[in-house]
Amino acid sequence: MPLAPDLAAEARRQLTICNACRYCEGYCATFQVLELRPRLSDGDISVVGNVCHDCRGCYQACMFAPPHEFAINIPLLLSQVRTETYATYAWPSALATLFGRAATGSAIAAAVGLIVMAGISLATGGGARFFAADAAPGSFYRIVPYFGMVIPAMLLSLYALLSFGMSAAAFSRDARIRLTELFAPRALVSIARDALTLHWMSGGGYGCYYPEKEKTSETRRAFHVLLVAGFISAFLSTTVAAIYQELLGVLPPYGMTSLPVILGMAGGAAMIVGATGLLALKVGAAGELISRTMLRMDVAFLVVFDLVSITGMALLFLRDTPLMGTLLLAHFAALAALYATIPYGKFAHVVYRLLTLLETRRDVVAPPVAAARRQGASGPA
Amino acid sequence: MSAPAGADVVVVGGGNAALCAALTARESGASVILLERSSEWDRGGNSKHTRNIRCARDGTSAATRYGAEEFLGDLRSVTGDALDSELARYLIAQSREVGEWMEAQGVRWQPALRGTLQLDRTNRFFLGGGKALVNTYYARAAATGVTVSYEQRVERFVFDGERVTSVVASLPDGTRREIPCRAVVVASGGFEANIEWLRRYWGSAVDNYRIRGTPHNDGNVLQTLLEAGAETRGTERGFHAIAVDARAPRFDGGIVTRVDSIPFGIVVNSQGERFYDEGEEIWPKRYATWGGLIARQPDQLACSIFDSKAWGGFIPCMHTPYRADTVKELAEMLHLPAAPVVATVERFNAAAHDHGTYDMAQRDGRSTRDLPLPKSNWALTLDTPPFYAYPLRPGITFTYLGVGIDGYGHVRRGNGCVFPNLFAAGEVMSGNILLKGYLAGIGMTIGTVFGRLAGREAARAARA
Ligand SMILES: Cc1cc2nc3c(=O)[nH]c(=O)nc-3n(C[C@H](O)[C@H](O)[C@H](O)COP(=O)(O)OP(=O)(O)OC[C@H]3O[C@@H](n4cnc5c(N)ncnc54)[C@H](O)[C@@H]3O)c2cc1C
Numbered sequence: 001m002p003l004a005p006d007l008a009a010e011a012r013r014q015l016t017i018c019n020a021c022r023y024c025e026g027y028c029a030t031f032q033v034l035e036l037r038p039r040l041s042d043g044d045i046s047v048v049g050n051v052c053h054d055c056r057g058c059y060q061a062c063m064f065a066p067p068h069e070f071a072i073n074i075p076l077l078l079s080q081v082r083t084e085t086y087a088t089y090a091w092p093s094a095l096a097t098l099f100g101r102a103a104t105g106s107a108i109a110a111a112v113g114l115i116v117m118a119g120i121s122l123a124t125g126g127g128a129r130f131f132a133a134d135a136a137p138g139s140f141y142r143i144v145p146y147f148g149m150v151i152p153a154m155l156l157s158l159y160a161l162l163s164f165g166m167s168a169a170a171f172s173r174d175a176r177i178r179l180t181e182l183f184a185p186r187a188l189v190s191i192a193r194d195a196l197t198l199h200w201m202s203g204g205g206y207g208c209y210y211p212e213k214e215k216t217s218e219t220r221r222a223f224h225v226l227l228v229a230g231f232i233s234a235f236l237s238t239t240v241a242a243i244y245q246e247l248l249g250v251l252p253p254y255g256m257t258s259l260p261v262i263l264g265m266a267g268g269a270a271m272i273v274g275a276t277g278l279l280a281l282k283v284g285a286a287g288e289l290i291s292r293t294m295l296r297m298d299v300a301f302l303v304v305f306d307l308v309s310i311t312g313m314a315l316l317f318l319r320d321t322p323l324m325g326t327l328l329l330a331h332f333a334a335l336a337a338l339y340a341t342i343p344y345g346k347f348a349h350v351v352y353r354l355l356t357l358l359e360t361r362r363d364v365v366a367p368p369v370a371a372a373r374r375q376g377a378s379g380p381a
Numbered sequence: 382m383s384a385p386a387g388a389d390v391v392v393v394g395g396g397n398a399a400l401c402a403a404l405t406a407r408e409s410g411a412s413v414i415l416l417e418r419s420s421e422w423d424r425g426g427n428s429k430h431t432r433n434i435r436c437a438r439d440g441t442s443a444a445t446r447y448g449a450e451e452f453l454g455d456l457r458s459v460t461g462d463a464l465d466s467e468l469a470r471y472l473i474a475q476s477r478e479v480g481e482w483m484e485a486q487g488v489r490w491q492p493a494l495r496g497t498l499q500l501d502r503t504n505r506f507f508l509g510g511g512k513a514l515v516n517t518y519y520a521r522a523a524a525t526g527v528t529v530s531y532e533q534r535v536e537r538f539v540f541d542g543e544r545v546t547s548v549v550a551s552l553p554d555g556t557r558r559e560i561p562c563r564a565v566v567v568a569s570g571g572f573e574a575n576i577e578w579l580r581r582y583w584g585s586a587v588d589n590y591r592i593r594g595t596p597h598n599d600g601n602v603l604q605t606l607l608e609a610g611a612e613t614r615g616t617e618r619g620f621h622a623i624a625v626d627a628r629a630p631r632f633d634g635g636i637v638t639r640v641d642s643i644p645f646g647i648v649v650n651s652q653g654e655r656f657y658d659e660g661e662e663i664w665p666k667r668y669a670t671w672g673g674l675i676a677r678q679p680d681q682l683a684c685s686i687f688d689s690k691a692w693g694g695f696i697p698c699m700h701t702p703y704r705a706d707t708v709k710e711l712a713e714m715l716h717l718p719a720a721p722v723v724a725t726v727e728r729f730n731a732a733a734h735d736h737g738t739y740d741m742a743q744r745d746g747r748s749t750r751d752l753p754l755p756k757s758n759w760a761l762t763l764d765t766p767p768f769y770a771y772p773l774r775p776g777i778t779f780t781y782l783g784v785g786i787d788g789y790g791h792v793r794r795g796n797g798c799v800f801p802n803l804f805a806a807g808e809v810m811s812g813n814i815l816l817k818g819y820l821a822g823i824g825m826t827i828g829t830v831f832g833r834l835a836g837r838e839a840a841r842a843a844r845a
Contacts, residue, residue, distance in 0.1 A: 020697055024510075025491070060509075061512050070637075204509065
């Protein structure tokens with residue numbers, strides 16, 4: 001599946017110049033991967049684009065950045081390549097257009113989610129108890145029954161998995177990424193470590209030029225790590241809750257010091273801090289270095305994350321009050337915006353990141369400079 | 382905040398030498414104004430195009446040591462013995478120390494780039510290259526209170542006897558600004574971007590030159606100094622010039638137009654003849670001779686021809702090489718006379734042979750046999766299509782002719798004295814060290830070491 005011809009041509013033009021220069025090799029793996037794929041097929045371009053973590057070190061270091069006639073702007077170019085990649089490999093392809101309409105898509109998903117959940121609630125008699133304070137076990141299920149929560153969540157999750165699976169297969173084929181390598185334990189460990197620490201977001205080892213154009217900072221990486229950790233924690237909370245309910249037969253709501261609640265609260269708080277922080281950085285950062293579509297996608301995604309976390313936290317603290325029903329539906333609406341848009345919004349970057357992290361394993365490329373030094377590798381001295 | 386009207390030290394230029402001078406003068410307690418001719422986006426002169434600096438160092442083993450004597454030997458071997466050896470020794474001794482100072486300013490290092498590993502011992506690479514380095518210095522200048530003004534073209538100096546009392550700069554709106562000062566450092570580069578000045582020494586050949594770096598180094602300040610009686614150093618034709626792709630822009634094409642395929646094949650001129658031993662030495666020691674070689678060929682045009690065996694062995698240029706299934710077609714694509722090119726390739730192939738192992742990392746001794754103009758190493762036959770070619774032009778990096786300085790960085794006057802408060806650093810005085818030839822990374826050493834010296838001494842002169 002080809003990239004848009006104009007974008008592919010521009011990518012070839014700029015990346016050929018980068019490959020003739022190589023001064024930015026010390027910032028990240030992008031340029032090293034480029035050197036390994038100098039023929040620059042559309043698949044190669046997609047890989048290079050998805051290796052980039054947008055630290056912007058290369059832009060501030062580039063003597064050919066606009067207004068120089070070579071007009072090299074790698075952060076902008078590669079953010080365009082990434083948005084194109086998501087759309088190109090979206091499954092089914094008819095829905096690819098949603099990537100350009102992230103805010104609308106999320107809003108519609110939230111509205112539909114709200115209507116469906118409210119409908120289930122009404123149809124199952126939840127309406128009558130909607131504004132009644134209720135602290136007894138199973139209180140949530142008296143607003144929306146258990147199956148009404150689980151079935152939509154399951155369906156959407158399975159659908160997202162299927163969709164991402166199709167995308168990953170098509171992308172790997174074009175990008176000549178061997179998926180079988182994924183199953184080597186060492187590769188998995190390497191990918192997990194680089195993903196969880198956002199290794200390549202540290203640029204040359206000193207952080208991103210984000211939001212300031214001229215100063216490095218590890219803030220962005222820290223916020224992103226928080227967001228991911230929070231997400232994982234919230235996911236674990238749900239899993240533990242399911243075990244409590246299914247295996248131990250204990251119905252929610254759980255006590256404030258119970259494991260699901262602690263995991264949920266920690267996760268929610270981390271996600272709020274992470275998403276809000278990233279949002280602030282995005283809005284404050286230089287607009288000429290990112291594709292408009294990508295920026296809109298980022299903002300919509302982070303806002304949805306914030307809404308999910310905030311409604312979740314509010315639900316936790318106000319669950320014994322008459323507001324519980326309202327908050328529960330609000331939380332479901334936010335979750336619908338998140339779940340339904342997973343394959344067609346910024347969440348998609350996770351798939352391409354994980355696959356391309358296979359290409360940037362330590363045995364393939366050198367780590368960023370400062371990291372290499374911390375690991376005691378001999379520097380240039 | 383309005384810019385101060387004058388300063389202890391005015392620094393002319395905005396590249397590496399100027400920044401090192403300004404930061405050091407400021408460190409020494411002087412108030413400093415730096416005048417850069419370019420606008421902010423293309424600040425940093427040729428320095429923004431660089432990637433490494435040559436430094437002596439005391440390693441723990443022969444693999445990491447680069448001693449002062451070896452450095453000096455390397456320098457003499459390329460440039461001859463007419464250099465100012467006192468300054469050369471100072472340069473080399475200081476080169477061992479500057480790294481620490483650079484780090485203190487915020488400069489960061491990276492391992493030698495892939496494809497440049499031969500330089501790992503002698504040269505240090507700054508993370509992100511010269512633009513990142515220059516950005517770091519500008520940020521440091523702002524933090525330490527150096528006043529930086531862009532779009533200030535220094536035109537002349539006002540003298541009171543032998544002392545400079547102010548600097549006159551012209552501004553984009555056509556007005557002039559006179560800045561009183563107690564000392565001046567000139568770090569305005571060579572005259573490589575001044576086609577008419579180059580024409581005096583090279584004639585009409587200059588119309589085919591490409592200027593690899595900034596279009597701002599037209600040498601007008603150097604001219605002013607020479608007119609004021611500064612002593613000349615270096616030779617008229619002394620310059621650093623390499624082979625660049627003929628499709629490179631006239632100015633500012635930087636590193637990416639450089640052609641590195643030469644030792645992998647043969648080079649013919651516009652008559653289809655070879656004219657120099659392409660395998661004389663390992664490439665890092667020879668790349669800087671090819672600009673001058675091509676400048677002396679008819680039409681200042683040459684062509685690097687190689688076959689598909691070589692592809693992938695060197696860093697490609699930003700321009701895609703021409704490509705054809707036969708040498709004849711390739712010559713026609715390049716508008717070269719096909720028959721002589723084919724004959725040259727056939728003669729070369731007949732003289733090449735497969736004895737010994739082919740090894741690009743060192744002189745492998747695979748020389749042509751019985752060819753009047755040999756290729757001394759890496760003489761592989763050109764026989765595996767497709768065949769490739771880069772058209773070549775001289776790419777001028779920087780000129781060496783400049784002003785003489787003494788051991789304190791003072792600009793020398795013709796009569797054996799110096800200007801007591803006028804200093805020079807960088808390309809503008811590189812002729813003290815470089816007469817011909819080049820050692821990779823020494824341009825930045827010259828700018829950093831003599832920039833620091835000039836800054837320190839200018840601050841001292843300003844206090845006097
Ligand atoms: C593509 C390329 C790659 C290179 N790579 C290396 C390398 O890796 N290592 C190395 O050691 N050397 C390298 N060099 C050589 C190196 O760039 C120079 O030797 C070095 O940068 C010179 O520093 P400088 O400060 O003297 O001059 P420059 O950096 O050129 O600075 C001169 C400054 O003076 C300003 N100026 C000129 N006229 C006026 C005026 N009238 N008024 C005010 N300002 C004025 C200019 O705008 C400019 O800012 C390279 C050069 C090029 C072109």
